Amino acid sequence: MTQITQRRVGRPRKAVLDRVRIGATALELVDDSGDFTLPELAQRLGVHTSSLYHHVDGRSGVIELLREQVSDQMDAAALEREPWDVAIPAFFRSYRAVFAAHPRVVPLLTTTTVRSPQVLAAYDRMVALLEELGFPVARAMEVLTAVESFVIGSALDLAAPDVMWEIPEGVEAPRLAEALASQRDAAHRAEAAFECGLRMMLAGVAAELGASTA
Incomplete structure (x- = not known):
């Protein structure tokens, strides 16, 4: 008999995307290439570009996340x-x-x-x-x-x-x-x-x- 696995209802326990992950990934991208585009960032994150807009206000919002990433490392x-x-x-x-x-x-x-x-x-x-x-x-x-x-x-x-x-x-x-x-x-x-x-x-x-x- 084939076992049927039920799909869980509701949101996943861990968010696929959040502001910290976006900022950390953007910083990696800038460290590597000196700049970023939203499509490049989305590709590295493994999401659609439109998904970024649920968390940030476009490029300027990502830059502010970069600022938060570096400021978090300051004493x-x-x-x-x-x-x-x-x-x-x-x-x-x-x-x-x-x-x-x-x-x-x-x-x-x-x-x-x-x-x-x-x-x-x-x-x-x-x-x-x-x-x-x-x-x-x-x-x-x-x-x-x-x-x-x-x-x-x-x-x-x-x-x-x-x-x-x-x-x-x-x-x-x-x-x-x-x-x-x-x-x-x-x-x-x-x-x-x-x-x-x-x-x-x-x-x-x-x-x-x-x-x-x-």
């Missing part, structure tokens, strides 16, 4: 450390490490409006830290945007070729040649440059704070 808890000049650098070191791991996502995130709750919460905390120190709130985004721009550039520097500067034969640049020869490996150069720049930027913030309270 937002660092912003609870004291004092401010420990908390903010700790967060931005984590920020740099994540973007260094996913450099191809940078152009997508830096050319779209930020709406991610995690990112907004982190920046709200940094504005609060600066306010608590007496820094004018009207200047807060200038400071944070300047530091962010520097950190993103430093993250891309980590992904740069080992030989970033090469002086062709016949070109006279003796001082630059000596400076380049005095460096160690590329990773050390990038790390030293980042820490140097971060110290200088924070020193500038501290100087402005000192001037405003004098």
Whole structure:
């Protein structure tokens, strides 16, 4: 006798598609190729393109999921450390490490409006830290945007070729040649440059704070 298997009624226990899976897969696609299209993303997920629209608002919605993916990897808890000049650098070191791991996502995130709750919460905390120190709130985004721009550039520097500067034969640049020869490996150069720049930027913030309270 042939056994008849009854089909379960109702929704499957585990969703075939959700926002986390879409975001993680989109990040893999961007890491591989530097961009994505909705048909490419759907194909990698094994679904129809129309299925994505049940979870995201087209391409812009997927980009916001990419932002959530990278922000989830950042150490937002660092912003609870004291004092401010420990908390903010700790967060931005984590920020740099994540973007260094996913450099191809940078152009997508830096050319779209930020709406991610995690990112907004982190920046709200940094504005609060600066306010608590007496820094004018009207200047807060200038400071944070300047530091962010520097950190993103430093993250891309980590992904740069080992030989970033090469002086062709016949070109006279003796001082630059000596400076380049005095460096160690590329990773050390990038790390030293980042820490140097971060110290200088924070020193500038501290100087402005000192001037405003004098």
